[in-house]
Amino acid sequence: MHPNPAYRGAPLATNLDFARVRGFGILSVNGADGPLAAHVPFVLADDGLSAAMHLVRSNPVVRALDEPQPALLAVSGADGYVSPDWYGLEDQVPTWNYIAVHLRGRLERLPDAALRGHLDQLSEKFESRLLPKPPWKTTKMPADVLDRMMRMIVPCRLSITDVQGTWKLGQNKPPAARRGAADGMAAAPVGQEVAALVEQMRRSAE
Numbered sequence: 001m002h003p004n005p006a007y008r009g010a011p012l013a014t015n016l017d018f019a020r021v022r023g024f025g026i027l028s029v030n031g032a033d034g035p036l037a038a039h040v041p042f043v044l045a046d047d048g049l050s051a052a053m054h055l056v057r058s059n060p061v062v063r064a065l066d067e068p069q070p071a072l073l074a075v076s077g078a079d080g081y082v083s084p085d086w087y088g089l090e091d092q093v094p095t096w097n098y099i100a101v102h103l104r105g106r107l108e109r110l111p112d113a114a115l116r117g118h119l120d121q122l123s124e125k126f127e128s129r130l131l132p133k134p135p136w137k138t139t140k141m142p143a144d145v146l147d148r149m150m151r152m153i154v155p156c157r158l159s160i161t162d163v164q165g166t167w168k169l170g171q172n173k174p175p176a177a178r179r180g181a182a183d184g185m186a187a188a189p190v191g192q193e194v195a196a197l198v199e200q201m202r203r204s205a206e
Contacts, residue, residue: 001100001102001164001165001166002166002168004168004172006171006172007166007167007168007169007171007172008164008165008166008167009167009171010165010167012048012163014165015101015163015164015165016044016048016163018075018077018099018101018165019044019051019073019075019101019103019163020044020048022075022076022077022101023041023042023043023044023125023126024039024040024041024042024075025039025040025042025073025074025075025076025103026038026039026040026073026074026076027039027040027053027055027061027071027072027073027107027158028071028072028073028074029061029064029065029069029070029071029072029107030064030069030070031060031061031064032064036060036061036064037061038055038059038061040053040054040055040073041053041122041126042073042122042158043118043121043122043125048160048163049159049160050105050157050158050159050160051073051103051157051158051160052118052121052122052155052156052157053118053155053156053157053158054115054118054119054122054153054154054155054156055153055154055156056152056153057151057152057153057154061107062109062154062156065107065108065109068106068107068108069106069107069108070104070105070106070107071104071105071106071107071158072102072103072104073102073103073104073158074101074102074103075100075101075102075103076098076099076100077098077099077100077101077196077197078098078099078191078192078193078194078196078197078200079096079097079098079099079191079192079193079197080096080097080098080185080189080190080191080192080197080198081094081095081096081185081190081191082094082095082096082097082170082181082184082185083181083184083188085184086180086181086183086184086185087173087177087180087181088176088177088180089173089174089177096168096191097168097169097170097181097185097197097201098166098168098191098197099165099166099167099168099169099197099200100165100166101163101164101165101166102162102163102164102165103158103160103162103163104160104161104162104163104164105159105160105161105162106158106159106161107156107157107158107159108156108157108159109154109155109156110154110155110156110157111155112150112154112155114155115150115153115154115155116138116150118155119138119150120137120138123135123136123137123138124137167200167204169197169200169201169204170201170204170205171204175205175206176205178201178202178204178205179201179202179205181201182198182201182202182205185197185198185201186198
């Protein structure tokens with residue numbers, strides 16, 4: 001997380017809502033030989049106190065979970081390059097604006113019996129965004145095929161103890177400079193989901 005408090009003012013609820021909607025992040029733990037990381041979809045609990053996910057059984061992160069481990073789930077959003085020429089100010093330097101939320105806590109492996117419910121919840125979360133398409137459900141799978149595939153993955157839960165968000169939108173610059181940067185980024189986008197970032201930058205300058 002960026003240390004500048006200008007980028008750290010989003011309320012807890014805003015950070016949790018962002019992570020909840022995003023639903024995908026990089027899970028990392030300390031392994032015996034160094035950091036381990038896995039890219040995972042997840043479901044954030046309504047109270048924001050836990051995140052449910054699953055991992056392939058052979059993933060090194062799973063092998064590190066004989067006991068619960070401290071873990072970080074990094075959830076990235078839109079990002080984009082900012083040219084100093086766009087600010088309309090002198091003596092500026094290039095930078096990168098972005099949105100990210102970090103969820104820290106204790107990661108534990110759950111009993112295999114928890115997997116089916118988690119998969120149903122996960123698929124329902126994302127399938128509901130595809131309406132009017134009829135949602136895919138695990139019941140569409142032949143039971144033996146589903147059982148075979150479920151044996152390859154394990155359910156996990158991150159019990160969240162800390163939530164930190166960075167919304168780096170140029171808040172350390174005057175509103176006119178932020179608008180200039182947003183206009184420049186919109187015209188010459190370099191990054192991911194730049195249009196969404198531009199919208200956030202313009203809102204911050206209002």
